[in-house]
Amino acid sequence: MTDERKMTGESESGDGGRRDSREPIRGVHRIRKMSKSAEEVHPKKAFGWAARDTSGVLSPFKFSRRETGEEDVAFKVLYCGICHSDLHANKNEWGSSMYPLLPGHEIVGEVTEVGSNVTKFKVGDKVGVGCVVGSCHACDNCRNDLENYCPKLIFTYNSIDHDGTVTYGGYSNFMVANEHFVLRIPEGLPLDAAAPLLCAGITVFSPLKFNGLTEPGTSIGVVGLGGLGHVAVKFAKAMGAKVTVISTSSAKEKEAIEYLGADAFIVSKNPQQMRAAMGTMDGIIDTVSAVHALLPLIGLLKFHGKLVMLGIPDKPLELPVSPLIFGRKIVTGSCIGGLKETQEMLDFAAKHNITADIEVVSMDYVNTAMERLAKGDVRYRFVIDVANTLKEA
Numbered sequence: 001m002t003d004e005r006k007m008t009g010e011s012e013s014g015d016g017g018r019r020d021s022r023e024p025i026r027g028v029h030r031i032r033k034m035s036k037s038a039e040e041v042h043p044k045k046a047f048g049w050a051a052r053d054t055s056g057v058l059s060p061f062k063f064s065r066r067e068t069g070e071e072d073v074a075f076k077v078l079y080c081g082i083c084h085s086d087l088h089a090n091k092n093e094w095g096s097s098m099y100p101l102l103p104g105h106e107i108v109g110e111v112t113e114v115g116s117n118v119t120k121f122k123v124g125d126k127v128g129v130g131c132v133v134g135s136c137h138a139c140d141n142c143r144n145d146l147e148n149y150c151p152k153l154i155f156t157y158n159s160i161d162h163d164g165t166v167t168y169g170g171y172s173n174f175m176v177a178n179e180h181f182v183l184r185i186p187e188g189l190p191l192d193a194a195a196p197l198l199c200a201g202i203t204v205f206s207p208l209k210f211n212g213l214t215e216p217g218t219s220i221g222v223v224g225l226g227g228l229g230h231v232a233v234k235f236a237k238a239m240g241a242k243v244t245v246i247s248t249s250s251a252k253e254k255e256a257i258e259y260l261g262a263d264a265f266i267v268s269k270n271p272q273q274m275r276a277a278m279g280t281m282d283g284i285i286d287t288v289s290a291v292h293a294l295l296p297l298i299g300l301l302k303f304h305g306k307l308v309m310l311g312i313p314d315k316p317l318e319l320p321v322s323p324l325i326f327g328r329k330i331v332t333g334s335c336i337g338g339l340k341e342t343q344e345m346l347d348f349a350a351k352h353n354i355t356a357d358i359e360v361v362s363m364d365y366v367n368t369a370m371e372r373l374a375k376g377d378v379r380y381r382f383v384i385d386v387a388n389t390l391k392e393a
C-alpha cells in the first residue's frame, strides 16, 4: 500500500493540467491508478453535504462508500454533532483540507448491515463513530488502546483511508466503518444529545482520567464554558469533584452554578476573585482556543497541579517557567481518547445521565449554524437531525 501510494502520488504531480481539481479528487484519482475504478471500490451510493472550497459553505453532495467488509459495520446516520473542528476544516483554516470536504465526527446511527466477522454489533443496534476510523493496530499506542495517538491514525473525515480514498464524515446518510472504531450507544442515552460526547465528551473525559483528576473531592477548574467546557463540568461533577468555572465574563455564572451544577464561578478579569482562588486547584481543563495568558491559570493551581490544554490557539502561548519549577506544576495537552476509553466514557455518561446540551437543527440550516458557531452563539452544541432532514442530493 505504501508503494502504491507513493507511485500514484508521483504520477499525480505529473498531471499538470488539472491543478485546481486535483486536490478534491485525490482519493478517487489514486484509485484510478489501481486496477479498479472508484465505483468498483466504492459501489454504494451515498449523499450528504460538503464544503467545496475555502468559503466553507456546505451544499448537497453525491459520493460513494465501500461495500460493508467482513469486519465492517454499516449504519444509517441519525444525528451528527457540529464540532468546532468542522468549522476550521470547512474553511481550510488548518491548511490540510481536501475538497470536497464532508465533515462530521460526532455521529450516531442505527446498524443496517454487519460484515461476516463482526462480533460486537448486530442490525438495529444504536452505534456511534467519533473522530477516528482507522489506525495501524501495531504501534505502541495502538497496542495500549490509544489509537488516537497512532502516527497512522485515520480521521473520520478529510483523511486518506486504507484503500487510498478520502474519508467522508457524518453529514451524510450512512457510514461504513471497521467495528473496532464503532462505539455502542448505551440504552438510556438520548441519541441526539449523546452525539457530541463522541468528540467533546471524550476530549474532556480522557485528560481527567489520565491526569489522576477523578478522585472525589478533587478541585477542578474549567476554563471556557462552551461545547467542551459544559460537558467537562458535568463529568467532573459526576466524578465527585469540586468544580470552578473560569470565564472572561459573568454572563454564564447563573447558568454554570444553578443549571450545570458548578460549585463556584470566577471571572478571569476580576483580580480579587482570581487572587482569592490562587493555589486552590488540583487540575484545570482549559478549553479556550484563543490566545490567552497562562500565568494566571498556573497561579490557580496547587503545588503539583496540572493545567490541561485542549484548545489550539493559532499562535504559540507564552509559558512562564518559574511557577512551574517552584510549584512542580505541569502544563500538558490531550487529544480525544482511545476507543476503549471512549466506550467507557459513554457507559459512564449513561450511568450518570450525562449528555451535551444541544440545539437540534435541520441539514439545510447547517451554514447558518456554522456562522452562529463562529460567533459562539450556541448553548452548547448544534446537532443535525440527519435522518429526518437530509434530502437526497
Ligand SMILES: [Zn+2]
Pocket: 083, 084, 085, 086, 105, 131, 199, 200
Ligand atoms: Zn470534534
Ligand SMILES: [Zn+2]
Pocket: 135, 136, 137, 138, 139, 140, 141, 142, 143, 147, 150, 151, 152
Ligand atoms: Zn498505531
